[in-house]
Amino acid sequence: MNKKIRVLHVAEAAGGVERYLETLFKYNDDDKVENILVCSQNYDYKKFATIVSRVIVLKMTHGIDFKDDIKVEKKLRSLIRQLKPDIVYAHSSKAGAFARISNLGLKNKVIYNPHGWAFNMDQSNLKKKVYREIEKISAYFCDKIVCISDAERTSALTEKICKPNKLQVIYNGIDLDEIKSTIPINKEDLGIPKNAYVIGMVGRLSDQKAPDIFVKAAKLIKEKIPNAYFIIVGDGKLRNRIEHLISIYKLESSFLITGWVDKPSAYMKIMDIGMLLSRWEGFGLVLPEYMTCGVPIIATDVDAIPNIIKNKKNGLLVKKDDYAEVVKKVIMLADNLKLRNDLIAEAKKSAIKFSGQQLIMETYRLLYGIG
CATH class of the missing domain: 3.40.50.2000 (Glycogen Phosphorylase B;)
Incomplete structure (x- = not known):
């Protein structure tokens, strides 16, 4: 033996x-x-x-x-x-x-x-x-x-x-089986309106993950999609700064920072769009998690992310720190149901190898x- x-x-x-x-x-x-x-x-x-x-x-x-x-x-x-x-x-x-x-x-x-x-x-x-x-x-x-x-x-x-x-x-x-079996969090329990168009980011509140770009994009998205609601699943050293930025843009009633949670996938499953706007990224573990949850992805075209996300095939890529481009891609997904469904279907296939x-x-x- x-x-x-x-x-x-x-x-x-x-x-x-x-x-x-x-x-x-x-x-x-x-x-x-x-x-x-x-x-x-x-x-x-x-x-x-x-x-x-x-x-x-x-x-x-x-x-x-x-x-x-x-x-x-x-x-x-x-x-x-x-x-x-x-x-x-x-x-x-x-x-x-x-x-x-x-x-x-x-x-x-x-x-x-x-x-x-x-x-x-x-x-x-x-x-x-x-x-x-x-x-x-x-x-x-x-x-x-x-x-x-x-x-x-x-x-x-x-x-x-x-x-x-x-x-x-x-x-x-990633644990595909656990993610698939995770029950979505209840929107009402989080104070999110039933008809909200939920746009999320999962990750640390750090320079790497660019939560500031997420909030800057949120301000412009809210002007174009009135029922948009934004959620950051995570925590980190930039939390106070990000909360201050949310306040400056008067987004408090449409924004939630959850802090660290045991099952981020439960929150992913209520998202209409999931983002990873990293300024640098060795892999981006959240990407195959979004894929498995059936969430269309907008991510930055940096480092390892293009190895996982193929633009307009299983997600949409944007330039680093370009929040105006993020807004355009959000509108594209909101207006084009076929593109959204095609991205989700291909992403679910891509997730298997992870x-x-x-x-x-x-x-x-x-x-x-x-x-």
Whole structure:
């Protein structure tokens, strides 16, 4: 009988990475792979305790804090020595640094998934250069680097992060079955009028996700579609600023920010249009979720998004930060029922390749070396 593979996952960033791991663990074959999760205090560790063999919470800071970071690295190295995993699998940039430093000189396989390159973020050229150089140096200390899209692999090769044979593309996966079975939230429970034309955005209130562009578009959309109602499913550091912008545009009676919710798909299912207006994006996990929920999509033509959304085939693409173009695409969808239905039908077909089953199958075969 083949020995069960023990995988120690290290994760600091929550949000999309947390949802990715939840799907990966749910579809795991416990007879083949034992998963242990070392995560930050930002994770819902009680939930993960039901789907992995063990959860260990370490206090991790998202930014750079040398004193705290050294403590994490020492503790993590001790855990690796104690647990003796076959594979250490690090998720996102900070966890990638922790895992690779802590694992130096230890005999196991190391896999790193940045879940979107930090050097592709919208930031100063100096910061991009620093992140790029860190990734180049760190690449020597792992066996495989997982790219969550073809665009991420192309970016790694362009920036010469590592040799091509170290890179492996595995698309993100979502729990299609759970999304399909999710019951839509009741509009009335949220204070949304029954006849409202609901336009939504699911994601963090951060510069990356461009909630400011969503609100600027909302102001103009409201002038053209009087029964339009806008919903942001998520939370983040920009919430106060976005609420202030909503107030300036006098949209308070037509706008809802839910904060973080357990089942975003329940909110997607009441949307007439779903948006992802990111300024940069490693994948965009919400896109196949919108697809599965039967929500027509408007998204920005940046990074990995065009790998998933084919313009006028399974969604509509707009230029980054161009809220006037967003408004035009909303009107197009509102006025053209055939286009809307065609996009939804094609998107549902596209969603299949982003299933949790596909994710686990490719992870086993391409990373763990098992069938």
